[in-house]
Amino acid sequence: MTNHHVDDFIKRISDKIETVSGKTIDEASERDVYVGVASIVNDEIKHKWIRTSDTYEKEKVKQVYYLSMEFLVGRLLESNLLNGGLLDVTNEAIKKIGFEPKRVYAHEHDAGLGNGGLGRLAACFLDSLASLNYPGHGCGIRYRYGLFEQRIIHGHQIELPDYWLKEDYPWETRKGDESFKIHFRGDVHMHKRIDGSLEFRYENTDQVMAVPYDIPVVGYKNETVNTLRLWSAESITREKDYLTSQQSQYYHHLDHKHSIEQISGFLYPDDSSYEGKELRLKQQYFLVSASIQHILRQYKKQQRGPLTNLPEHVVIQINDTHPSLAIPELMRLLMDDEHYGWDDAWKITNKTIAYTNHTTLSEALEKWPKTMVERLLPRIYMIINEINERFCRGLWFDHPELRNVIPELAIIADDQVHMARLAIVGSFSVNGVARLHTEILKKKEMKNFYCLFPDRFNNKTNGITHRRWLLQINRGLSRLITEVIGTNWIQRPNQLISLLRYSKDSAFLEEVDKVKLHNKRELAQFIYDRTGIAVDEYSIFDVQIKRLHEYKRQLLNIFHVIYLYNELKDNPTLDITPRTFIFGAKAAPSYHLAKEVIKLIHTVASLVNYDPDIAGKLKVVFLENYNVSLAEKIIPAADISEQISTASKEASGTGNMKMMMNGALTVGTMDGANIEIRDLVGDQHIFMFGLTADEVLAYYEYGGYNARDIYNTDERVRRILNQLNEGVFGSQEIEFKDIYYNILYHNDPYFVLKDFDPYIEIHELVEQAYRDRTTWLNKSVTNIAYSGKFSSDRTIQEYASKIWKLNQVPINKATDEQ
Known part of the structure; x- marks a missing residue:
């Protein structure tokens, strides 16, 4: 594939432009060239993608599913060309027909699927999984709008909608026939089956359709193409049903459709209101329910035996606490749909799910109001409550030394559901992302959990894909x-x-x-x-x-x-x-x-x-x-x-x-x-x-730091803060008083003056x-x-060998390419 002659490649671009845009190459715009090249790359990917899936299915290999609210993949055309061995020939061809390659590639909008390091890490991990021939896939949400598009007006940040999907996204394939229903709210009724076991039925639920859009993840110069599956929320009611209903119902239907589409509408809704919090919780359950239903369907389709064998074939890695509801959702599906008892379902769940922690900031450790979870996800709340009851009972009887701290370990405490605690209790591995971070988790933030589950805690220092961040x-x-x-x-x-x-x-x-x-x-x-x-x-x-x-x-x-x-x-x-x-x-x-x-x-x-x-x-x-x-x-x-x-x-x-x-x-x-x-x-x-981490933590715990002492003794610091307070930097005197007061009257919580x-x-x-x-x-x-x-x-090899127990699975070339 790397030996394509430039003139041959120009011919391919020309043919694609004629087919897709209906123009000759002489009439083509930069965007036409972008669309044509992307179409060629999709042709190159397609057969590899199918072969990769077929190989995983036939060989019944163990696979990892990486669940994350963010996948900050950036632009994919140049990356896919590089990994596919086509970048040099494409650059030469584009130049030869009179265009600048970088300007052509810039017609791809950055995918609005993430915010920062968490999402970029997930994207790097997917690249490494495919490039190292590991069977691993991403599961996320197909947000129609990204975080926001930032504009600066007179020095102030203004947020505009980031509608990154306003033009066709060439890398996604809609798989409508692989959709799943997701249930919110409603009533849960308990019935006894003939064998005496309990059955739970849901009535009057709000139903949403989770429709998958698949994006190929191309390995570097190999035959592996894994999948990033993004879920889009759609109404179950068909459009024509709106039109045949009465006018009063029609507007109700439109409101209902809009509220459903909000679930995959935009990344990180503002959670300062109850409605915003509930929408975030909806998004998280939507992601995990759709993903785990998909995982179980794949498992059964590939005839891998009873679901008690699931941990031998599947690992679900949850990226931070956002997908923690994967634990009760897998329990729900195993018990309510597959009729396993609690103990078997818990054993399967606990051996299948692994958790990555990304923070030491207590405010970033998610928790949800108990009543919100109970109303929005009644069956899930029942399961979380039962997990919590059993866990706390075990602590009381098996660890009397921890009885005084049970409220600090309980999954449900202070009328809140604590997601990090749920993730730790329900998973077989808890990893930090740098050596210091993991030590802080073990010795301070999660010390009592570490005492309970010392074998679960481990470190996997983050990494970046050198292919994009150096080679490309x-x-x-x-x-x-x-x-x-x-x-x-x-x-x-x-x-x-x-x-x-x-x-x-x-x-x-x-x-x-x-x-x-x-x-x-x-x-x-x-x-x-x-x-x-x-x-x-x-x-x-x-x-x-x-x-x-x-x-x-x-x-x-x-x-x-x-x-x-x-x-x-x-x-x-x-x-x-x-x-x-x-x-x-x-x-x-x-x-x-x-x-x-x-x-x-x-x-x-x-x-x-x-x-x-x-x-x-x-x-x-x-x-x-x-x-x-x-x-x-x-x-x-x-x-x-x-x-x-x-x-x-x-x-x-x-x-x-x-x-x-x-x-x-x-x-x-x-x-x-x-x-x-x-x-x-x-x-x-x-x-x-x-300051070192130990010094910072000691100041937080024992005090002893006074920002005013530095203000009073360091003339450079005093001058800067006075300039802020006196309006030297700003047209109004009050412009930066909040920064001034945060440092001097809230005692500089992040030690800016100290350092x-x-x-x-x-x-x-x-x-x-x-x-x-x-x-x-x-x-x-x-x-x-x-x-x-x-x-x-390196990071992925450590995850694969130490946590996932995953083998590399090289994909053979197609016969006609050999």
């Missing part, structure tokens, strides 16, 4: 790596370690420097085109791109900018290396403080970027609507990777891995996977600062290191060399 987005660096160490690193990323041989090779370092400058030049042009801000391509590109959250501390970053601005205002001749601070972040629509930080970044930018005293030494750029495609433009150009979360708060991070892999150096706290990066590259190749001085100090070391280009490039190449450890291929 940084072609220049990838070619350079291949020239010196060969191509084996592409399929065995740990072989990037061979680059250490060249970390002091001046000729190689010079080439690395040229690639970085080229990438920075491209990003500088993109920034100018997008914002009108001209940035110095020779400046330090200091990058922080991630969700906007207090614990991620974009505020600390912008305080550093203000500090440098103040220094330059006091001494305009100060000798500093020019810096370009690049931010990309979305704040949750109802997260007031996060949105204030976005406004502060823009206000500081408007002052700094155009102050003649600064003479271009500082530039601040906020790139709106941060998403996967934007990350792909920024990451290859980054010099500095800002990973400055409050220690103990970031479970892992994956942006740290992506930027490390592209040669950026990390400025980071002792948090998440930063620690594992430091352990690999060594202290001399990373810039670590600030300010070490943060300034570490950036002085960054400045010194950057001036010595040879030393800097040596550090950069060392980071790239060790980054193979953070490929999601």
Whole structure:
């Protein structure tokens, strides 16, 4: 397939454009070319996809189903071309017919199926599963609208609908004949069967149809094509039935249809109201019920024996607490539909489901009002209640030492259903996503559960697919790596370690420097085109791109900018290396403080970027609507990777891995996977600062930190906060008082002031290191060399061998291709 001649491929594109768009290639637009190429790729994928499914069915292999509310897959055309071995020939063909490949690929809208690291991790995992020949599939929701499209108006974040499906999505296939009914509300009636067992019947339920849309997941240069199945909520009532009903009923039908479609309408509805909370709960049950019905139907269709054997053939991995209802739903289906008793159903469930925890933030550990669950999901609530009763009874009798903490372990407590507790009790594996994170879970956040189930807890440090995040987005660096160490690193990323041989090779370092400058030049042009801000391509590109959250501390970053601005205002001749601070972040629509930080970044930018005293030494750029495609433009150009979360708060991070892999150096706290990066590259190749996780946790537990003490003793801090309070950064004096009061009157909950001085100090070391280009490039190449450890291929191999007990299943080529 890689030997396609360019002219032959142009002929294929031409034929597709004529067939699909009804135009000649001379009349074709960029979008016509995009549609034509996508259609060719689908043709290439189709037979492999069928063969993959047939192989799994015939060989009755064990399969993993990855349940997640998010799959942030980004654009798929370039990725599918790369994995299918067609990218180079396609690029040449597109250029030869007069188009720019990147502009053609940009006609694909980023799939609005996720928000941040959680969803991007899921997408990386699917890529690695397919590329390593593992039988693994994703199950999610086909949201019609993504999180939101971010626009910045006068420095304020404005949310617009992200209707990513407004044009046909070429990768999805609707499978209407594989739909399932989902039941909400209604009455549950208990009856005795002839054999004395209990039967539960549901009446007066609200019924929704879950319709699957399948997206192929293409393995890298192999024959495996796995499936991402996304469920869409549709009304069971047919359109023509609306038209034949009375007019009063017709409008009722339309309202009903709209309420059903809301279930897969948009990602993360606002849960500040009861209705918003209930819609989120509906989404979660909709996902797990449809997915598990599908899994059981597949199992029975493939005649794999009684369902008591299910754990030998199927693993269900739940990505965070959102799909925790998979536990009671699998119990319900086994007991009510398959007539298993409680003990057998529990044994099957407990051996089938595994849980990944992604947070140490207590506010992020989901819980639902008991009455809401009981009303919306009456049968599910009965099962959760029974799980809780049996679990608490077991604690009382078998663990008298834990009797006093039963309320802290109970699944139903304080009139809330605690989803993380349900996930731990109902699964056979509980994993954290970085070594520090897992230790915090075991020793603090979930200490009592760890004492109960020590064998369940394990660590699987996150990873990223190096195929997209290096090979695809940084072609220049990838070619350079291949020239010196060969191509084996592409399929065995740990072989990037061979680059250490060249970390002091001046000729190689010079080439690395040229690639970085080229990438920075491209990003500088993109920034100018997008914002009108001209940035110095020779400046330090200091990058922080991630969700906007207090614990991620974009505020600390912008305080550093203000500090440098103040220094330059006091001494305009100060000798500093020019810096370009690049931010990309979305704040949750109802997260007031996060949105204030976005406004502060823009206000500081408007002052700094155009102050003649600064003479271009500082530039601040906020790139709106941060998403996967934007990350792909920024990451290859980054010099500095800002990973400055409050220690103990970031479970892992994956942006740290992506930027490390592209040669950026990390400025980071002792948090998440930063620690594992430091352990690999060594202290001399990373810039670590600030409080440790133990110190932060001790302050939270015992007190002893007073933000006012720092305000009173550090003149730099006092000046910055006074500037916020006095309206220096803003047209109104009250503009940033909320930030000011949060720090001084809520005692700086994320230790921005406490870590300010070490943060300034570490950036002085960054400045010194950057001036010595040879030393800097040596550090950069060392980071790239060790980054193979953070490929999601390694993570998936660990999941497969240690949790899932999954075997690789190579798919044979079709006979006519052999």
